[in-house]
Amino acid sequence: MFSLSEMQSSASTLFSAYASFATSMMLVRSMVNEVLPSPVRSYLQSAFRYFFTPRANQLTIVIDECCGFNSNQVYEAAEIYLRTKISPSTERFKVNKTRRQKNLNIAIEKGEEVTDTFADFHLNWKFVSIEPQNPGHREKRFFELSFNKKFKEIVLNDYLPFVLAKSKEIKQNDKVVKLYTRDCLGDDDDGGGIWGSIDLEHPSTFETLAMDTKLKKAIIDDLDRFVKRRDFYKKVGKAWKRGYLLYGPPGTGKSSLIAAMANYLKFDIYDLELTSLYSDSELRRILVSTSNRSILVIEDIDCSVEMQDRLLGNEPSKPKVSKTEVSQTKLTLSGLLNFMDGLWSSCGDEKIVVFTTNYKDRIDPALLRPGRMDMHILMSYCTTQGFKLLASNYLDIHGHHRLFGEIEGLIENVKVTPAEVAEELMRSENPDVALGGVVNLLKRKQIEASNIKEGKTNAPEVQQAKRLKTDGAKKRAVRNCRKKTVRSMRY
Ligand SMILES: Nc1ncnc2c1ncn2[C@@H]1O[C@H](COP(=O)(O)OP(=O)(O)OP(=O)(O)O)[C@@H](O)[C@H]1O
Ligand SMILES: [Mg+2]
Known part of the structure; x- marks a missing residue:
């Protein structure tokens, strides 16, 4: 045991030793400053720092919300991925939901930490938000991802790509499929102005569809193959799109199949009424405005693609219009074909086009040419x-x-x-x-x-069958009437 006086004397000895060390260091530094040129000095300083700074074995990656003016994909992915990592030890987290969202959105709160395990090592995520220094500036938000240094390569090459893939999967599962149409302007604004949208609430799925089991499986396999083949389409130099022609009598499930496809792939549907378009340029503008991973639907194509004939004045009461005039100002069959496999077809990725008809034989053969519609699907009577x-x-x-x-x-x-x-x-x-x-x-x-x-033509059943036969003409009339009403409502 030391006495108080012994402790005091040791402290004063230590203090005087430190003071003389500090003085000599100052002397050395001023000598060094005088003797050594500045670049050599800064090199020595950084080498000194490198060798004598104690190195922690933790590494932290900072993931900012934005990179320049763009949003940071890794940040967005982390935000979604970390929802699934909130554990009982988390003390605070955020919950929100908009009117149109089906599920609750969960997010980690400022300053909260979440731990994750990957390939048997632990990682720590922290959400940091810094209040803006000046009014008008946005708060700065970022994630700090910390882990042992020795896993740096695994984190960069495997873990972060895993987080990106997982978040894509979560987003896909949570996605509410939308139905875009030009007839109604929906009450949300994500359709890019040209289209109005509502949630697709059609409950049809492949499970509820009554159709030939083998055909059903062939369609599902075809869709699965299509979405997986990004690289294949690139390799063979083809636009990443697929066309289906659904044909069959009314009420056999063509529209239900489209809804089932959309629900299965979680692709939005764009319902396009061709007869409401006036020119090829309008068609192009509309097609360019559809998003990737979507299904463009043109129903009753046999009622729509008479446009060229109609415009060329083949109908008795219409004045004749020259072919050149038609191609410059009007919607033409060639405009549609151009979209199907011309230069415009390469606009965007993962796009599906579906045509439906009750009468395949009434469709212009040009539309049925191989390569335009990849699969012709007959929806038939009930078995x-x-x-x-x-x-x-x-x-x-x-x-x-x-x-x-x-x-x-x-x-x-x-x-x-x-x-x-x-x-x-x-x-x-x-x-x-x-x-x-x-x-x-x-x-x-x-x-x-x-x-x-x-041949009992007067029998009520025969009259009924006749009425059904004129279905195509009726549909066209209904469609035209609907369009006129919509137009008169708009202008
Ligand atoms: N194959 C089917 N499996 C299950 N339900 C079906 C099927 N076909 C028709 N239905 C039922 O009939 C309704 C109408 O079918 P749907 O609109 O899909 O027929 P459609 O072939 O598109 O007819 P249209 O040619 O008149 O457009 C559906 O909402 C569904 O309830
Ligand atoms: Mg239909």
Whole structure:
């Protein structure tokens, strides 16, 4: 044990030793300053600092919110990824949700830290936000990612790319599919002005679609292949887009298939009414304004692509217009074809185009040329398989029902659409009543078919069939009427 006086004397000895050390260091520094030229001096200083500064084994990466005027992708990815890392030890976090969002958004709060593990080592994320020094400036926000130095390469080459990929996946899962149309201007503004949008609330999925199982699988495989093949399209020098032609009678599920595709891929739908366009340049402007990872839909193409003939004055009451005039000022078939596989087709990535028609034979052969529509899909009448799927969806019948045998016997010989079957199945929650309705429908259809065969033109069923045949013309009339109403509302 030291006495108080001994401690005081040691302290004073230490102090005088430090003072003489500091004085001699000052002397040395002033000598060095006088003798050594400045570049040599600064080199020596930095070497001194390098060797004598104690090095921590932690490394910190700073991930700023912006790089110049652009947003920083890594920052955005981290923000999304870290939502999934909030643990019971986190003391504060933020929650928000806009009216249009389905799920709650969670984000870490200023100053909070989150730990993560990757390949058996720990990483620490910290969210930092610095209040602006001057009014009018934005707060500076960034993430600090700290980890042991020896993992630097793994973090840069594997961990951060993993965070980017994971955030893309999370974003994709949370995405609300939108339906863009030019008829209505939606109440949000992300459509770029030309398009109005609403959330696509069509519940159709591949599970609920009654169609040939093999065809369904072929479509799903085709979509999967398409989205995976960015590099392939680049390699073969093709625009990264895919075209589908859906054809078949009304009520067989063409529009439902489009919704199922959009819900499956989480691609937005752009519903384009060709007959509302006046020129090729308008078409180009509209097509350029569609976003990547989207489905452009042109329904009832047989009712739309008569435009060239129409404009050329083939209709009796219309004045004749020269071909050159048409191509300069009007929407033409060649304008559409140009979009399909001309230079305009390479605008944007991962775009799907879907045409639908009730009458494939009425479509201009130029549109069906190989390479324009990659897949021609026939949506046809309801089969036994399709009926069973509808029965399980609408009535929760997953096994057998006493009326199934009768329905199966009838359905394979009758042309009934899934929409008609669905309508009957909706009539009652009682399976006996609903399925009884389906039996009656099929019997009526059977009589109708035999009346048509026997040429009984006055039979009500034949009149009904005739009415259905004029469906295309009706659709066109309805569409034109709708357009006129929309236009008169706009101007
Ligand atoms: N294949 C199907 N599977 C399940 N439901 C279907 C199917 N086809 C039709 N439906 C039902 O019928 C309704 C109408 O179908 P949808 O609009 O998809 O037919 P469509 O082929 O596009 O007809 P249109 O040629 O008149 O445009 C759908 O909302 C759905 O309830
Ligand atoms: Mg349809």
